[in-house]
Amino acid sequence: MSRFLGIVWLLAGALLLGAGSHAEAQSNVVLLSTTTSTQDSGLLDVLVPMFEKQSGLSVKTISVGTGQALALAARGEADVTLAHAPGLEKKYVEDGKMSNRRLVMYNDFVLIGPTDDPAQIKGLPKAVDALKRIAESQSRFVSRGDRSGTHVLEQGLWKQAGLEPRGAWYIESGQGMGQTLGIANDRRAYTLTDRGTYLAFQKRVDLPILVEKDRLLLNIYSVMEVNPANGPRVNVAGGKAFAEFMLAPETQAVIKAFGVDKYGQPLFVPVAGKKDEDL
Amino acid sequence: MGLFGQGVLEALRLLVTGDPEVWQITWLSIQVSATATLLSLLVGIPVGALLALSRFPGRAFVVSLVNTGMGLPPVVVGLFVTILLWRNGALGFLELLYTPTAMVTGQLVIAAPIVTGLTLAAVQQVPEAFRLQLLGLGASRPQMIWVLLKEARLPMLAAVMAGFGGVISEVGASMMLGGNIKGSTRVLTTATVLETGKGNFDVAIALSVILLLITFLVNWALSVIQQRRRG
Numbered sequence: 001m002s003r004f005l006g007i008v009w010l011l012a013g014a015l016l017l018g019a020g021s022h023a024e025a026q027s028n029v030v031l032l033s034t035t036t037s038t039q040d041s042g043l044l045d046v047l048v049p050m051f052e053k054q055s056g057l058s059v060k061t062i063s064v065g066t067g068q069a070l071a072l073a074a075r076g077e078a079d080v081t082l083a084h085a086p087g088l089e090k091k092y093v094e095d096g097k098m099s100n101r102r103l104v105m106y107n108d109f110v111l112i113g114p115t116d117d118p119a120q121i122k123g124l125p126k127a128v129d130a131l132k133r134i135a136e137s138q139s140r141f142v143s144r145g146d147r148s149g150t151h152v153l154e155q156g157l158w159k160q161a162g163l164e165p166r167g168a169w170y171i172e173s174g175q176g177m178g179q180t181l182g183i184a185n186d187r188r189a190y191t192l193t194d195r196g197t198y199l200a201f202q203k204r205v206d207l208p209i210l211v212e213k214d215r216l217l218l219n220i221y222s223v224m225e226v227n228p229a230n231g232p233r234v235n236v237a238g239g240k241a242f243a244e245f246m247l248a249p250e251t252q253a254v255i256k257a258f259g260v261d262k263y264g265q266p267l268f269v270p271v272a273g274k275k276d277e278d279l
Numbered sequence: 280m281g282l283f284g285q286g287v288l289e290a291l292r293l294l295v296t297g298d299p300e301v302w303q304i305t306w307l308s309i310q311v312s313a314t315a316t317l318l319s320l321l322v323g324i325p326v327g328a329l330l331a332l333s334r335f336p337g338r339a340f341v342v343s344l345v346n347t348g349m350g351l352p353p354v355v356v357g358l359f360v361t362i363l364l365w366r367n368g369a370l371g372f373l374e375l376l377y378t379p380t381a382m383v384t385g386q387l388v389i390a391a392p393i394v395t396g397l398t399l400a401a402v403q404q405v406p407e408a409f410r411l412q413l414l415g416l417g418a419s420r421p422q423m424i425w426v427l428l429k430e431a432r433l434p435m436l437a438a439v440m441a442g443f444g445g446v447i448s449e450v451g452a453s454m455m456l457g458g459n460i461k462g463s464t465r466v467l468t469t470a471t472v473l474e475t476g477k478g479n480f481d482v483a484i485a486l487s488v489i490l491l492l493i494t495f496l497v498n499w500a501l502s503v504i505q506q507r508r509r510g
Contacts, residue, residue, distance in 0.1 A: 031377070039473075040473075060377050062377065062458045062460075075365070075367060076366055077367070176476045178476040178478050200477065232366060
């Protein structure tokens with residue numbers, strides 16, 4: 001009876017051993033919860049191996065929207081967080097869930113849209129004014145709608161404009177920046193995007209930049225450590241080591257040079273040691 | 280040439296040049312899904328056979344549960360198992376989240392009902408008279424079940440194919456349970472999502488082609504066995 005089952009057991013055991021050998025002792029593991037943009041830009045593919053080599057720790061990068069990255073950390077499901085939603089981050093720090101928030105780098109957001117620009121926003125200095133015109137003319141606008149850093153910033157802008165966007169013209173994609181750019185391109189709609197992802201998609205998206213360089217469009221990335229009280233098994237030392245690494249001069253130099261070879265311009269400006277007010 | 284053509288060429292290039300990352304991703308996909316399928320056979324075949332042969336109150340209810348389970352949405356399985364495996368979760372002490380073992384667990388939950396349901400159907404279709412004859416010839420109950428399973432082994436290969444096909448192609452559970460971590464839990468489906476998000480559509484198509492190729496090869500091999508034995 002058991003020959004067939006024996007073979008099945010044997011195979012299952014062998015495969016399980018094989019799969020299990022990938023697992024590592026978790027005490028050497030740092031769980032980094034971060035945003036999709038740092039991953040999609042390729043920056044973490046450069047920085048994480050650097051950190052692992054220096055520290056001897058191994059990093060597991062969970063790249064999700066900023067909202068989820070912070071929520072996971074607040075439950076003790078991560079050891080360190082790299083996010084880009086200052087308002088939301090400060091709330092978590094105030095609530096005592098996160099600590100030691102420090103700026104790492106920034107880049108900026110841009111408003112892009114169809115060349116014929118039905119809402120007439122091209123060249124406006126203020127993003128808020130641009131959004132008002134888009135809402136007034138009911139021109140299609142694609143929102144991330146996923147509580148990502150980009151979405152949080154967009155919501156802040158609508159709030160400042162005193163508007164609550166609603167209607168058929170306001171499309172919530174619920175997806176990452178890349179897919180959202182694809183939808184905006186397809187529907188000839190306006191959207192808010194970080195410059196890094198926009199540069200990466202330049203070849204596939206023919207929506208020009210219409211509004212940029214507004215102070216409110218700064219995209220600031222900070223690193224935060226996780227309060228060990230959030231849950232058991234938070235790797236405090238590992239999280240701290242990663243945070244320190246992000247701010248170290250060598251790392252900041254790598255950030256400064258990142259993207260120049262591929263896009264002819266850097267994707268991020270390192271700002272370790274500065275405060276929100278300095279930018 | 281269209282984007283799709285480029286993707287197919289890219290797939291060939293990646294396979295022929297032996298791109299180490301693509302091979303590693305491909306191998307992990309096979310390892311995780313094959314393990315999950317084999318484990319699901321160990322659970323599903325006995326449970327399915329027993330369900331097929333036993334009569335008890337509430338059996339219809341259990342069978343409909345199994346049939347519902349055959350269509351379990353991977354993303355729901357992913358979410359529930361993730362919450363169980365969280366550091367704060369009931370099984371958090373195992374520290375399994377974001378490991379291939381976590382992915383195997385999720386895929387096992389997805390595949391087991393499929394195998395159970397199809398085994399149930401396969402064993403049930405063996406004529407009742409045959410079963411009675413076996414018992415009449417003096418077979419013990421375990422012996423009878425074993426002969427029935429052997430009799431039903433061809434339709435049960437369909438269970439293997441359906442189980443494996445279901446788990447190697449799912450993305451929701453693997454994404455949540457594995458975390459799509461480079462070099463550790465990235466499999467073909469999650470890598471496809473990532474590359475699409477990055478705008479590398481040709482690479483994404485290439486990974487999809489590799490995935491289709493694997494599914495085809497596995498099903499082809501199993502079909503050959505199935506059809507040969509039949510002939």
